[in-house]
Structures are given as structure tokens and as C-alpha cells.
Amino acid sequence: xxxxxxxxxxxxxxxxxxxxxxxxxxxxxxxxxRGALEDAGLSIKDVDGLFTSGVGPMGIVALAEHxxxxxxxxxxxxxGGSSFVAHTAHAAAAIAAGYCTVALIVYGSTWSSDxxxxxxxxxxxxxxxxxxxxxxxxxxxxxxxxxAQRHMHEFGTTSEQLAEIAVTMRRHASLNPFAKxxxxxxxxxxLASRIVSSPLHLLDCCMISDGGGAVVVTSAERARxxxxxxxxxxxxxxxCYHTSAGCRDLTDAAAKQSGPKALARAGVTHKDIDMxxxxxxxxxxxxVTLESLGFxxxxxxxxxxxxxxxxxxxxxxxxxxxxxxxxxxxGMRGIFLVIEATKQLRGECGERQVKDCxxxxxHGTGGTLGLRHSGATLVLGV
Numbered sequence: 429x430x431x432x433x434x435x436x437x438x439x440x441x442x443x444x445x446x447x448x449x450x451x452x453x454x455x456x457x458x459x460x461x462r463g464a465l466e467d468a469g470l471s472i473k474d475v476d477g478l479f480t481s482g483v484g485p486m487g488i489v490a491l492a493e494h495x496x497x498x499x500x501x502x503x504x505x506x507x508g509g510s511s512f513v514a515h516t517a518h519a520a521a522a523i524a525a526g527y528c529t530v531a532l533i534v535y536g537s538t539w540s541s542d543x544x545x546x547x548x549x550x551x552x553x554x555x556x557x558x559x560x561x562x563x564x565x566x567x568x569x570x571x572x573x574x575x576a577q578r579h580m581h582e583f584g585t586t587s588e589q590l591a592e593i594a595v596t597m598r599r600h601a602s603l604n605p606f607a608k609x610x611x612x613x614x615x616x617x618x619l620a621s622r623i624v625s626s627p628l629h630l631l632d633c634c635m636i637s638d639g640g641g642a643v644v645v646t647s648a649e650r651a652r653x654x655x656x657x658x659x660x661x662x663x664x665x666x667x668c669y670h671t672s673a674g675c676r677d678l679t680d681a682a683a684k685q686s687g688p689k690a691l692a693r694a695g696v697t698h699k700d701i702d703m704x705x706x707x708x709x710x711x712x713x714x715x716v717t718l719e720s721l722g723f724x725x726x727x728x729x730x731x732x733x734x735x736x737x738x739x740x741x742x743x744x745x746x747x748x749x750x751x752x753x754x755x756x757x758x759g760m761r762g763i764f765l766v767i768e769a770t771k772q773l774r775g776e777c778g779e780r781q782v783k784d785c786x787x788x789x790x791h792g793t794g795g796t797l798g799l800r801h802s803g804a805t806l807v808l809g810v
Contacts, residue, residue: 430524430693431517431520431521431524431661431663431664431693432661432662432663432693432694432695433648433660433661433662434520434523434524434647434648434661435519435520435523435524435645435646435647435648435651435660435661436645436646436647436648436651436658436659436660436661437516437643437644437645437658437659437661437766437770437808438468438469438470438644438645438646438650438651438654438655438656438658438659439464439465439466439467439468439469439470439642439643439644439654439655439656440464440467440641440642440643440644440766440767440770440771441460441461441462441463441464441466441467441641441642441767442460442606442639442640442641442764442767442768443456443459443460443463443536443639443640443641444606445638445639445640446540446606446608446637446638446639446756447540447541447637447638448538448541448638448639449538449541449638451538451638452538453483453536453537453538454490454491454494454536455536456536456537456538456638456639456640457480457491457494457495457534457535457536457640457642458494458495459640460534460535460536460640460641460642461495461532461534461642463642464532464534464641464642464643464644465532465642465644467644467655467656468644468646468654468655468656469654469655469656470530470644470646470654472495472496472497474529474530475495475497475499475530475531475532475644476499476500476501476528476529476530477499477500477501477502477503477519477522477523477527477528477529477530477531477532478491478492478495478497478499478501478502478503478531478532478534479502479503479504479505479512479515479518479519479531479532479533479534480504480515480533480534480535481504481505481506481507481511481512481515481535481760482506482511482535482537482759482760483504487504488502488503488504489502491534497532499528500527500528501522501527501528501531503515503518503519503522505518507666507668507794507795507802507804508760508793508794508795508801508802509707509709509759509760509761509762509792509793509794509795510666510707510762510791510792510793510794510802510803510804511760511762511792511794511804512533512535512643512760512762512763512765512766512792513664513762513765513766513790513791513792513804513805513806514664514666514762514792514802514804515533515643516533516643516645516661516664516766516806517661517664517665517666517804517806519531519533519645520645520661520664523645523646523647524647529646529647529650530644530645530646530650531644531645531646532642532643532644533642533643533644533645533763533766534640534641534642534643534763535640535641535642535758535760535762535763536639536640536641536758537638537639537640537758537759537760538638538758539636539637539638539758539759540636540637540638540758541638544636544759557670557671557800561799566799567625568709568796569624569625569628569633569710570625571796571797571798571799572625572628572709572710572712572713572796572797572798573624573625573626573627573628573712574678574798575678575679575712575716575797575798576590576627576628576710576712577626577627578678578679578798579678579679579712579715579716579727579729580627582679582727583679583726583727583728583729583730584730585715585727585729585730586730587618587619587627587629588615588619589715589729589730589731589733589734590618590627590628590632590711590712590715590730591615591618591619591629591631591632591711592615592733592734593708593711593714593715593733593738593753594613594618594631594632594711594753594754595613595614595615595617595618596733596736596738596739596746596747597708597747597750597751597753597754597755598610598611598612598613598750598753598754599612599739599740600739600740600745600747600748600749600750600751600754600755600780601749601750601751601753601754601755602750603740603778603779603780604749604750604755604780606755606756607749607750607754607755607756608635608637608754608755608756609635609750609754609755610750610754613631617631618631618632628710628711628712631753632710632711632712633709633710633753634708634709634710634751634752634753634757634761635752635753635754635756635757636757636758636759637756637757637758638758639756639757639758639764640758641763641764641767642763643763643766643767643770645661648660656774657773657774657810658810659769659770659773659774659808659809659810660808660809660810661806661807661808662693662694662695662696662787662807662808662809663689663690663691663692663693663694663695663696663806663807664690664693664804664805664806664807665685665686665687665689665690665693665804665805666686666802666803666804666805667682667683667684667685667686667802667803668682668795668800668801668802668803669681669682669684669685669800669801669803670799670800670801671799671800676798678797678798679716679719679726679727680716680720681716681717681719681720681793681797681801681803682720682793682801682802682803683717683720683721683791683793683803683805684720684721684722685803686791686803686804686805687720687721687722687791687803687805688722689805690789690805690806690807691722691789691805691807693807694807694809696787696807696809698721698722698723700787701744701787701788701789701807702745702772702782702784702785702786702787702788703744703745703746703748703769703772703782703785703788703789704723704744704745704746704747704788704789704790704791705746705747705748705764705765705766705768705769705788705789705790705791706718706721706746706747706751706765706791707752707761707762707765707791707792707793708747708751708752708753709752709757709761709793711753712797713793713797714733714738714746714747715729715730715732715733716729716797717791717793718732718733718738718746719732720803721789721791721805723744740780740782745782747768748768748772748777748780748782749764749768749780760794761792762790762792762794762804765790765791765792765806766790766806766808769788769789769790769808770808772785772788773785773786773787773788773808773809773810774810786809786810787807787808787809788807788808788809789805789806789807789808790805790806790807790808791803791804791805791806792804
């Protein structure tokens with residue numbers, strides 16, 4: 429079933445706290461839900477579809493109780509940081525199919541105040557393939573560093589080019605009053621920061637923060653009568669990449685599969701996109717994703733991100749909120765991609781507003797490049 433233009437994002441809210449030791453995960457989600465519904469001009473009584481991830485196997489049921497909801501439709505799809513980009517598309521499909529009328533997508537995390545060391549701890553999780561890798565002591569940052577090493581080896585990509593991504597994200601964050609890190613940095617600052625896993629420096633890596641956010645989706649017909657300008661869901665696609673029995677190309681991402689499909693379903697091309705929200709767990713994530721999405725040829729990502737192209741005023745501004753590198757990264761960041769893109773399309777971003785923004789692309793990555801990861805691509809428009 430096609431979803432093009434049949435549903436719209438009508439409410440968004442990003443929790444302003446980046447450090448919330450005095451709140452629980454459920455409090456952050458409830459406060460975010462309240463904010464997004466108020467933004468839409470709806471109430472909790474209107475919600476009949478609930479979407480979340482990162483709250484455990486039965487966490488969505490506990491969340492429904494916490495919100496005093498008895499929804500007709502539940503979706504706790506868990507594919508890592510891309511989950512909430514996928515949820516937005518799933519919500520549009522559920523609404524088009526008549527399974528629900530108002531979908532609430534919500535996330536909250538206190539990983540920073542809980543001192544959860546994302547990506548740096550030894551060992552792996554509980555998925556069956558991990559037993560073949562955990563014994564060698566990989567870490568998430570080490571796996572991404574391997575991708576960066578390979579990209580540098582094959583295409584001559586430099587640490588300076590990766591650093592340009594971090595510098596641009598920090599420049600955008602300086603215009604976002606809620607961003608965790610707002611002080612300007614230079615390429616030299618990135619290169620002078622300590623190596624975490626060669627060739628990735630500290631400032632090539634996303635932060636760990638607390639945070640929460642919510643998105644409200646409803647039918648295009650109902651959206652026209654609500655409080656804010658509708659942001660229509662035009663196209664979406666999902667994919668996953670893995671080791672392919674040992675035949676994987678480390679420099680490919682799942683975006684290579686989901687990106688072209690999402691654009692085709694939306695009936696738009698790369699040149700039509702006014703801004704993009706690209707998951708930035710590390711600087712190399714952005715570079716490989718831009719290549720895999722098709723914004724530049726493979727191996728040309730290093731040159732593509734230089735000379736202001738991905739900054740405000742450039743050909744393709746990305747992560748205008750500051751991204752996971754400088755604004756927030758509470759474990760999974762996909763929901764904030766949709767929130768910022770929606771605000772840009774509604775013209776609500778003040779100093780960081782992209783001029784004449786009509787089409788935005790969001791791409792979330794979940795898991796680990798080079799091993800197993802998901803990709804979810806979403807095209808939004810007004």
C-alpha cells in the first residue's frame with residue numbers, strides 16, 4: 429500500500445534537557461508526548477496508535493499504562509537508531525490502512541545520567557552472530573573506525589575531511605539554544621582531540637546525553653484542520669545490511685538500498701532535496717551514508733562534505749540542529765531527525781532556518797556499520 433501524501437506529521441516536540449538525573453525515562457516520554465500533542469492541537473484522548481522503541485520487550489505496554497492509553501495499534505519495532513524514522517513511515521501506513529487515526533511516536537532516555545557507556549564497552553550483545561566477534565573484543569567505535577580505515581585506504585579520504593563534518597555540526601549547534609555543545613571548533617581542534625579508535629578522534633564521535641522527543645502523525649485530510657502546517661510523508665523505505673557470509677563491502681551502508689526507493693516512491697530526485705537529516709553517530713557515518721544515498725559517487729564523500737556544501741547556505745545543509753555530534757544523542761537519535769526536518773519544513777528554526785525549505789530527507793542508521801545495521805529513509809515535504 430502506497431503512503432505518498434496520505435498522512436502528515438502534525439506535531440513535534442524535542443525535550444530541552446540533555447542531562448536529566450531527576451527524571452525517569454517514562455517522564456521524559458510523557459512530557460515529550462504532551463508537548464507534541466499540544467503542538468498539533470490534539471489531546472491524549474485523540475491518540476489510538478502508539479509507537480516506541482528502547483523500552484524493553486514489553487515496554488510499550490508499560491508506556492501505554494503510564495500514558496493511560498488503550499491504543500488500537502501498537503508498534504515497538506526495534507532496529508536501533510533508525511527505529512523512529514521507520515515508525516513514522518509505519519504510522520503513515522497504519523493510518524492509510526485504517527488501523528489507527530492519530531499515531532504518537534515517542535522516545536526517552538536517561539543514558540547519560542545513568543552512566544551508560546555507549547559504544548566503548550568490550551564485548552557484544554546477545555544476538556547469535558555476536559559469539560563469532562565478541563571473543564576478539566570489538567567495540568562499536570572500533571567497528572566504525574574499521575570502516576573509516578577502509579574508506580581512507582580505498583579512496584584517499586582524510587581525517588581533515590572527516591573533521592569538516594564535526595566542525596559543520598558544531599556550527600549548526602551554536603545556533604540551537606538546546607544543543608549540548610555550542611562552542612565553535614576548528615578542523616585543527618578535531619585533529620588535536622585524542623584518538624579513541626584510529627583514525628577516529630574524540631570529536632569524530634557522538635556524545636552521550638539524556639533526552640526525549642515525540643512526533644504525532646495523522647491523515648492528510650485531518651491534518652489540514654489542525655494547528656500547524658502539515659508536513660506530508662511522501663516516501664519511505666527500510667533496509668538492513670550485514671556481513672553477507674563474509675562478502676560485505678565495509679564502505680557500503682543500508683542507505684544504498686533504502687535511499688533510492690524512498691526517493692522514487694516520493695517522486696523526487698536528489699537535486700530536489702533542500703536539506704537532510706543524516707544519522708551522525710560518527711563522522712564516518714555521515715560520509716558513507718551520503719555516498720550510499722547517492723548524493724555523491726562512492727569514494728567522493730570526502731570532497732563532497734568540504735567547502736561548505738553541507739552547511740547552512742550550502743548545496744545540501746545537513747543536521748541543522750547540530751546532530752548527534754553536538755546537539756544530543758541519548759542512545760538512539762532517529763526521532764530527532766524527524767523533529768528537526770519537520771521544524772525546518774514549517775519554517776520554525778530561526779537563525780538556523782534553511783531558506784525556502786520544501787523537501788527534506790531523513791536517514792536513520794541503527795546498529796553498526798561494517799557489521800550489522802539497519803537503514804530507514806524518509807522523504808517529507810510541504
